[in-house]
Amino acid sequence: METSRLTEALARCLDALATGQTLDECLAAYPDLAAELRPLLETALALRQVPPPTIDPAFRQRLRERLRTAPVRVRPRPLWGWPAVRWAAAAVLATGLLAGTVVSSAESLPGDPLYPTKLAVEEVQVALAPDPYTRQEARWRRADERLRELTRLADRGDAEHLVEASHLPEEFLTAVRNIRMEGCSMKINLALDGLPSFRALPGSTLLPHHRTTIHLCPSIDYIERAWDEAKYGHPSTQPMLEITIPTSYDDSLAPPGKHIMNIFLQYTPYRLREGNWHQLKESYADRVLALVEEYAPGFRNLVLHRQVISPLDLEETYGLTGGNIFHGEMAVDQLFFLRPVPGWAQYRTPLRGLYLCGSGTHPGGGVMGAPGYNAAREILRQREGS
Amino acid sequence: MRAAQAGDAEAFAALYERYVDRLYRYIYYRVGNRTEAEDLTEQVFLKAWEAIRRYEERGVPFGAWLFRLAHNLVIDHYRTTRPTQSLEATGGPTPADPDRLLSLRLELADLQQALARLPEEQQAVIILRFLEGLSHQEVARLLGKSEGAVRVIQHRALAALARLLGGVRNRGNIEAH
Numbered sequence: 307m308e309t310s311r312l313t314e315a316l317a318r319c320l321d322a323l324a325t326g327q328t329l330d331e332c333l334a335a336y337p338d339l340a341a342e343l344r345p346l347l348e349t350a351l352a353l354r355q356v357p358p359p360t361i362d363p364a365f366r367q368r369l370r371e372r373l374r375t376a377p378v379r380v381r382p383r384p385l386w387g388w389p390a391v392r393w394a395a396a397a398v399l400a401t402g403l404l405a406g407t408v409v410s411s412a413e414s415l416p417g418d419p420l421y422p423t424k425l426a427v428e429e430v431q432v433a434l435a436p437d438p439y440t441r442q443e444a445r446w447r448r449a450d451e452r453l454r455e456l457t458r459l460a461d462r463g464d465a466e467h468l469v470e471a472s473h474l475p476e477e478f479l480t481a482v483r484n485i486r487m488e489g490c491s492m493k494i495n496l497a498l499d500g501l502p503s504f505r506a507l508p509g510s511t512l513l514p515h516h517r518t519t520i521h522l523c524p525s526i527d528y529i530e531r532a533w534d535e536a537k538y539g540h541p542s543t544q545p546m547l548e549i550t551i552p553t554s555y556d557d558s559l560a561p562p563g564k565h566i567m568n569i570f571l572q573y574t575p576y577r578l579r580e581g582n583w584h585q586l587k588e589s590y591a592d593r594v595l596a597l598v599e600e601y602a603p604g605f606r607n608l609v610l611h612r613q614v615i616s617p618l619d620l621e622e623t624y625g626l627t628g629g630n631i632f633h634g635e636m637a638v639d640q641l642f643f644l645r646p647v648p649g650w651a652q653y654r655t656p657l658r659g660l661y662l663c664g665s666g667t668h669p670g671g672g673v674m675g676a677p678g679y680n681a682a683r684e685i686l687r688q689r690e691g692s
Numbered sequence: 693m694r695a696a697q698a699g700d701a702e703a704f705a706a707l708y709e710r711y712v713d714r715l716y717r718y719i720y721y722r723v724g725n726r727t728e729a730e731d732l733t734e735q736v737f738l739k740a741w742e743a744i745r746r747y748e749e750r751g752v753p754f755g756a757w758l759f760r761l762a763h764n765l766v767i768d769h770y771r772t773t774r775p776t777q778s779l780e781a782t783g784g785p786t787p788a789d790p791d792r793l794l795s796l797r798l799e800l801a802d803l804q805q806a807l808a809r810l811p812e813e814q815q816a817v818i819i820l821r822f823l824e825g826l827s828h829q830e831v832a833r834l835l836g837k838s839e840g841a842v843r844v845i846q847h848r849a850l851a852a853l854a855r856l857l858g859g860v861r862n863r864g865n866i867e868a869h
Contacts, residue, residue, distance in 0.1 A: 309847075310844075312847065313843050313844055313846075313847040314843065316843070316846070316847050316850070317828060317843040317846065317847075320821075320846075321828075324825075345854045345858075346847070346850040346851060346854055348854070349850050349853050349854040349857060350822055350850055352857070353803070353818065353822035353823060353853075354822055354823075354825075356799070356800055356803050356823065357799075357800060358717055358800075358823065359716075359717055359720040359721070359726075359729070359800060361712065361713055361716040361717075361730075361733075362726070362730070365730050366712060366713075366716075369708075369712070369730075369733065369734050369737060370705060370708055370709075370712075372734075373704060373705065373708055373737055373738070373741060411703040412703075420703070423703045423704055423707075424703070425754075426703075426707055426754040427703050427706065427707065429754040429755075430706075430707060430710055430754055430755070
């Protein structure tokens with residue numbers, strides 16, 4: 307259509323004028339439309355010559371002052387439609403208000419009264435970046451800040467109260483409470499004076515098998531017995547061990563000649579029939595090292611230092627509920643479309659805008675990033691759809 | 693909490709510094725006199741100050757959000773006050789310089805007079821595109837329209853302005869000779 311061609315030509319000519327072309331140069335590209343374009347372009351050029359109105363500096367200053375002192379009715383509002391935990395109290399702690407310092411919105415978290423201002427300031431920082439490089443940097447900073455906020459929110463306390471139960475439908479809550487999430491593995495990290503020499507293939511120089519994952523579990527029956535004890539709340543007398551020696555690949559992790567060894571072992575039930583892990587873990591670790599000694603004579607003499615991480619430590623130190631490293635038992639009724647709970651396997655939750663990812667979602671557990679990737683895709687899909 | 697509000701105010705003041713000039717100009721072009729422009733600018737910021745908590749839920753850039761506040765306030769302003777405009781009453785902060793009147797240049801008052809006769813969205817496009825120097829894309833974003841739609845509005849608006857201003861400019865021409 308002729309009008310739309312004229313509209314497009316006008317838009318292009320205006321862009322060209324903005325980059326410094328002259329009126330005649332622009333018109334030369336559209337000889338047949340030149341007569342119609344010329345008055346329009348001349349008008350546009352004339353508009354650019356109009357001296358702009360300037361704001362009265364006294365007014366500008368007065369209004370600034372008025373805004374600075376304007377009383378604001380602060381009503382803490384729920385973010386994403388859900389009032390979550392005690393945001394305000396935590397913000398007070400986080401921002402050092404108790405020390406009487408004046409804070410800016412920079413330290414606010416989602417749900418704080420200051421938070422929208424923070425988002426606005428960030429928006430401006432991105433928008434006003436003088437070049438694409440700086441703009442991208444501002445975007446990265448913004449993304450970092452979101453991560454930092456998430457970490458602070460997660461650190462704020464017990465995972466159970468990240469969201470108040472009253473905001474969730476009962477059947478969802480019931481399903482979440484019924485997730486089996488008790489771990490039965492633990493970890494021993496060792497600093498060694500040298501490489502262990504295994505009975506099966508002796509030698510304490512670096513040999514091919516030192517660079518593999520080493521399993522100490524001689525038979526299926528052995529595993530069965532180990533699990534049987536755990537069923538009744540006792541750590542396995544003879545656990546199955548999974549051993550790696552990272553320094554066999556990267557010797558910069560330890561001083562020359564020294565090594566690091568990680569032992570992952572099963573089964574050590576989170577819930578013990580007798581005693582508790584804080585009392586028990588060191589003596590249990592002694593038993594494990596004695597077991598390794600059976601396969602690698604002289605092993606215990608190599609141990610310079612050890613770190614023992616019980617299922618209870620996994621929960622208390624790393625926030626792994628029940629000490630379960632998979633964020634939920636890997637049983638068939640808790641996998642695939644049933645992970646984390648039936649009906650909510652698509653990374654969404656009953657709360658609009660709240661998504662789940664990590665090992666507790668499909669295809670977790672494990673360390674591979676796929677749940678996060680899938681969740682991000684789901685979020686994008688929903689954003690585009692809405 | 694009071695200290696927190698003070699912190700908030702500091703951040704908001706920074707936003708104010710970024711946007712106040714541009715918003716004031718936008719409003720001035722629309723209402724054509726300083727008193728009303730100042731009054732409406734003040735209202736925009738006071739409203740923004742109160743409503744900033746709602747900002748995040750819209751998911752639009754902050755500048756666009758402020759601009760829409762201003763845009764809506766100007767429309768409300770015309771709804772609640774008489775539709776006649778005091779075109780000649782004030783020349784704005786640019787005094788009428790006799791030399792300029794004789795030149796081919798458009799004066800603010802002439803422009804304002806012509807602008808006032810265009811439909812809402814044409815006014816907005818003219819101001820943002822030619823007086824504020826935004827790109828097609830930026831204007832589209834601010835107005836919540838497609839770039840194609842902005843080009844069409846721009847075309848109509850320039851055609852209308854060319855007609856309206858033609859008289860003024862020709863008169864200027866004659867007087868200059």
